Amino acid sequence: MTDQGFDLDALDPHYTTILCDLWGVVHDGFRLLPGSAARLLRWAGEGRRTILITNAPRTATTVQAQLDQLGLPRSSYQGISTGGQAGIDALLALGEPVGFLGTRFDRREMKAAGLRFVDASFRDLCCTGLDDERLAVADYAAELAEMAARGVRLHCLNPDRVVIHDSVAEVCAGALADGYEALGGEARWYGKPFPAIYDHALALAGNPPRETVMAVGDGLPTDVLGAAQQGLHCLFVSGGIHADAPFPTDFAARNGLGGWAPIGVVKGLA
Structure with a gap:
């Protein structure tokens, strides 16, 4: 499972809801990461609902204002769920x-x-x-x-x-x-990987069937573990906090997840 082996442009239409992490996936705290806005806009154009799910200790209103300053179009996402x-x-x-x-x-x-x-x-x-x-x-x-x-x-x-x-x-x-x-x-x-933030994010998305949801994130102990524990499919972004390290082959075993694995690994959303 490598970033070369997963084609974001051919994402299965079965995934109608995206729970997308922010820091390390969409931006780095100062600027939007390459291709992130275009990817979210493409998903919106394909009829998918994207809920931004972040561990930021702030309100959704504050996070939205920060995203406005970074230049992320509001049309690229349909809601924000925060640990704060x-x-x-x-x-x-x-x-x-x-x-x-x-x-x-x-x-x-x-x-x-x-x-x-x-x-x-x-x-x-x-x-x-x-x-x-x-x-x-x-x-x-x-x-x-x-x-x-x-x-x-x-x-x-x-x-x-x-x-x-x-x-x-x-x-x-x-x-x-x-x-x-x-x-x-x-x-x-509060926040990922704990259940409350996922319940909130899925409610913002209209409580879709979990098999139609794809979580996207770069943090193994937060984004990835949380998705796995919530029974969600997950796309791991290796180019964020873990600095292009490969997905650990023993992740499921170390966390008692049976045969769970991410559906793919990508360097970023470009």
Whole structure:
């Protein structure tokens, strides 16, 4: 199964719904990746519905504004499902102020979405990622240990461990949540590979039969594992976070997936 062996131009018409990852597949944080907009527009022209499904710890409205700035035509997709929105909804349901860990931009957005924050004595924490000053997980060790000791629940709004931002690796909230669990803390995860974001994305697509859905993504522990666990066919994009590494032959065995395999591997959407 190689990128040379899968022809995107001859995609089976059986796949009428596409759940397409964003970062590493459609854009790199600064610009659209080659051929991505044209591919999404082609799928739309073929009558397929594309739902953009992203672990971004933000609302769909904010993600759409970012895509507008990057130049992705709104006609190329029919909906956006984010891990951030799932986490926001869960935190709002608590009905009380929570702690916060992330950038100043994210804090403003979470407050605009209705969350209330306190700096001490919180039982739950909204984690969107690293803050603006501390750029390594090790910088948070003391803070995470203190929260774990008093039983704080860390709500991880972005399960990604790292993304490639303009060719540079950038640590995400998932890496902090991993560190927190290693200290004995409780983390609650939103986004891929967890079920809620797929249920939301499929609802946006009109709840099509799962055998007609193709997920597209570049992250093995998020996009690919999530699709497999949800019983979806998956196209693996090797040119994203895994930097053209071949699809691991033991992926299914390591994850208890039986004989599951992606339907194909491509370098990108061009």
